Amino acid sequence: MSDAADTPIPDDQRAAARAAWEKTAAGWDAHREWIEQSMGPVSHAMIDAVSPQPGHVVLEAAAGLGETGLLAAELVHPGGRVIISDGAEAMVEAAKRRAEERGAGNVEVTPMELEWLDMDAASVDAVLVRFGYMLVPDPETALRDARRVIRPGGRLSFAVWDDVARNPWIGAGMDVLAGLGLAEWPTPAGTPGPFALSDRESLLELVAGAGFVLPEVQTVELTFRSPDVPTARERFVGLSGRARVALEDAPADRRAAAEQALDAMFAAHPDPNGPAGSVALPGVALVVAADA
Numbered sequence: 001m002s003d004a005a006d007t008p009i010p011d012d013q014r015a016a017a018r019a020a021w022e023k024t025a026a027g028w029d030a031h032r033e034w035i036e037q038s039m040g041p042v043s044h045a046m047i048d049a050v051s052p053q054p055g056h057v058v059l060e061a062a063a064g065l066g067e068t069g070l071l072a073a074e075l076v077h078p079g080g081r082v083i084i085s086d087g088a089e090a091m092v093e094a095a096k097r098r099a100e101e102r103g104a105g106n107v108e109v110t111p112m113e114l115e116w117l118d119m120d121a122a123s124v125d126a127v128l129v130r131f132g133y134m135l136v137p138d139p140e141t142a143l144r145d146a147r148r149v150i151r152p153g154g155r156l157s158f159a160v161w162d163d164v165a166r167n168p169w170i171g172a173g174m175d176v177l178a179g180l181g182l183a184e185w186p187t188p189a190g191t192p193g194p195f196a197l198s199d200r201e202s203l204l205e206l207v208a209g210a211g212f213v214l215p216e217v218q219t220v221e222l223t224f225r226s227p228d229v230p231t232a233r234e235r236f237v238g239l240s241g242r243a244r245v246a247l248e249d250a251p252a253d254r255r256a257a258a259e260q261a262l263d264a265m266f267a268a269h270p271d272p273n274g275p276a277g278s279v280a281l282p283g284v285a286l287v288v289a290a291d292a
């Protein structure tokens, strides 16, 4: 039974999450093309929802490598600009390299906390956050701060994951690791994690409670394809800090057994539209849009 002494303190949660994301950035960078392919439909839905126009200023927060912000940058040109931000320095560095590779001249990449945005009030036309709000201890505060920085009439769009049952691309691997006693999974209710905001009704209440109007939610179905089982495992572990830590912390024999069990799970998800040996796991995102 837990008591007050066991209750995680938000600042401790924040520090631990920050440290974990600093270490996970390399995996997101290494698999950036796959992320873009697999999660691109979410970015497109978010962009459609805020409809960036030439001259607009757009903030992408908790941006990782800034894929969605880079899409917005093309649309706000000429005259507009995009601020791509993330709380982890290593993500910011990776996003800077990516923006440079793309030759995005109207993009600034900077460290920034999602819960307290370092921006003036009413200074942007839109805020975009793909897979960020469910990871912070206080999403309502974070949403209120987004409301503060968006000009009246501007737009918010963000994505979170739908229920874990609809996201085997995360859940199936974590179930394997938890079944072997290597990971605490699912994350306890009410704590930050990939599925912390997957209840639609509560999600819409949260957004309205933070001062946004006319919030709407749509689902976007995704498929996470890999050419073979080892690649699928490498990508899963590369993106999931929890999975990586579970494997890193395990003794060598248990790690080898866990990798075999993960491989068996991925092999049980053949891609019906791909070549022999290829793998596909589904995922579903919730894309929320609202007026400021």
Ligand SMILES: C[S@@+](CC[C@H](N)C(=O)[O-])C[C@H]1O[C@@H](n2cnc3c(N)ncnc32)[C@H](O)[C@@H]1O
Pocket (backbone or CB within 6 Å): 017, 021, 022, 035, 039, 061, 062, 063, 064, 065, 066, 067, 085, 086, 087, 088, 091, 112, 113, 114, 115, 129, 130, 131, 132, 135, 136
């Ligand atoms: C699941 S990744 C998503 C990255 C990117 N938005 C995407 O969809 O590819 C979550 C990102 O949020 C960042 N993040 C987590 N907590 C944050 C916080 N409190 N403030 C700012 N960034 C945060 C992490 O560093 C990481 O880059």
